[in-house]
Amino acid sequence: MKRPLFCLAIALTPLLAHADCETNFQKWMQQLHPGQKLDTVHAGCKAWPANPTRTIAVLPMPHADANDKAGALDLEVLVADTKSGAVIAHTFEPSAIRYDAVRFGALDIDTTPWPLAPGNPAFGVGVEHEYPPMAAPKAEVSMSLYVVDSQRLRKVLDRLQLDYAHGRYDAMGMGFYVDTQRTIEFGPTGEGGYAALKIKEKSVRTEHKDLSDHADEQTTYRNYTIDYRDGAYRVPKNLASLY
Template identity: 40%
Template sequence: MVAQLSSCKAWPANPALTLAVLLLPQKDNNDNEGAYDLDVLVADSDSGDIVAHDYQSSAVLYDAVRLSDVSFDTARYQVTPSDRAFGVRFTHTGSSRVNPYETTALNLYVIEGKKLRRVLDRLAVTSMSGESNDNCAGTLDWTQRTIDMGPAGKQGFAALNISEKSVHSVSNEQTGECKSKNDRPVRAHFVLEYRNGQYGVPKGLQAD
């Protein structure tokens, strides 16, 4: 288990339950590349008994882009009148200074009986990439996506309304100072519908 990337938290929507995420390194991992198995669990807060979990083998890969943070997202994801989802965010960060890179992906889970079901898989909620000369001159592109719950669809699950904001920035040295200028933000809107047991995430919105 990777202690610094594993955590637990009482669920604010239901403090009787505790959420936990465990990253389990595979045996052949090394410093340059590897994979983690992922176990997301819900436990009884008093007894510690496991209520439900979702296990994925080789769920998280790394090389020059490493998993740097795992956190819970307990916003109000009321996907049906009776089902509240919770999220887990995974942040990957690149190691290059001249080509900075970072992305955060979101999974959403719902409890169904004794099972934990993933209904949203790797939606990229933030992303940043750029290129520079390791001094000042360079470009940076940044995108952020937020989620609002929409109306219920044919299968009873609310649509996910995705609002996107993207910014392109250029940096240059001017009179001995490094200055950046942002272009006008570009905004877009997407709707993710629930079909066949999951919210479909278009390839362009899904983290690698």
């Protein structure tokens, strides 16, 4: 039988730092975290189309005891002046990214317009984790949303699981995998002028019960609403990142 290719539908593209980013990395680190080591593989920045005078950057910093098998990284998320590189707003998140056998795969800055509230667009930061062994593969993409609030950068959505896939196979290739994908739409305006988040979920479970190429497939759909309350969107446990 043919074992299906296992991958995330929303796999993140690793950030590629342009020259201005690389020039500012050292300045930002010296200003905000002097002496800390920067994970230059996953660090990056993007111009913000919603406000071209601003640039968004993510600066992951591995803990001193982190290694290839397990560890954690602190994360600095900042918005800077595009021309000068001066920091306009930022937030520091200790141990924001953790990994073990399920590896930290990629970071991404999502500059898609997120009109959560009038006149104050949000941007996203995505994190990808993966566990590649085909006997029991796992992969996840989670998304957090941020808004600039005066000179503060405020996280309003914390690690919503956008895509989660997992499976289990025996040596003969029989087994199952489940791929759950979620999309975000905007609902009625609520507290503080922030729109409710409408989460649409599609989950496909595929089972291979014998050595033929036949697979049983079952698709389920669910809808959720997350309201903005007390300064944030509270992610239900069943929609939250596992990592």
